[in-house]
Amino acid sequence: MMLIEEASVPDEVLPLAAFKAHLRLGTGFAQDDVQDPVLKSFLKAALAAVEARTGKALISRAFSWSVTRWRDPSAESLPIAPVRVIEALEICDADGADLIMSPDCYALEIDSQRPKIIARGGGFGSIPFGGKASIRFQAGFGPQWSDLPDDLAQAVFLLAAHYYEYRDETSLTRGCMPFGVQTLIERYRPMRLFAGARA
Template structure:
């Protein structure tokens, strides 16, 4: 299994101004935008950290997921949530020849915790011997910051501020998340059993 991010969250979707307000950084000066790139980097780091802890994609992006075998022939849990669309399913043989599967053979089973690709008919498109299947997914709560649940948005803001405040403190290398952040994200974390299989 391999998961590749095909697009990244645009800078315009990140609340750099909100993080400045949260940090109470000065405004009205000629160099107001001097730290924008640094703040954007900390917001992206906080997003990535929270996505890794929760298994949720916060800002909407496109991914390609490659598999060499289905867990079940008629239903495959997806590695991300929430998923709003399955763009394509492509069978690729051992020689690299790609054959798009008919969209009438599969469908998305939406779920905020464990979405799945399900067969329309008897089975999902078969995985070629020695090959793979590539699935493109559109995942995330939405393209705008306002699409995020308020508690997840607050968790990102708090963690980005934490990263900023302790950016020069080498003693915090490898430290765990602040308690306030873990408290906010706890209800979004799911126990993963065999790629989100049926429980």
């Protein structure tokens, strides 16, 4: 199984001016933009960390999920949410020949924790030995920063500010995710049932 991020979050989506205001950085100086690359890197790092902890794509972009066997031949759970649209389902054999499945053969089951691609009819069909199935989809709350829920946007700001403040700190005690960030993202974390297995 492998999740691939097909497109990264574009720099222009990052709320750089708002983040500078959050940090209370001075403005109106000749070199206002000297820290921009560093601030963008902290915002992207915080986005990635929050996404990893919550299993949510914050900014919409393309992903692909590859499997070598179906866990359930009638439904395959996707590892990240919220999924907006399934773009393609392809089954590839060991020689690299692709079979593109018709969109009429599957549907998206929207779920805030574990979205699924559901087979219509008799199932997805078998994956050849040495081959794989690849599901391409779009996931995220929306294409703009303003599409994020307020608590997740605030969590990213708090974590990025933490990275900025302790950018020279190498000890683990201050490098861990702050409690305030954990509190904000807690309700978005994947629910675990049945002795730790994902629902």
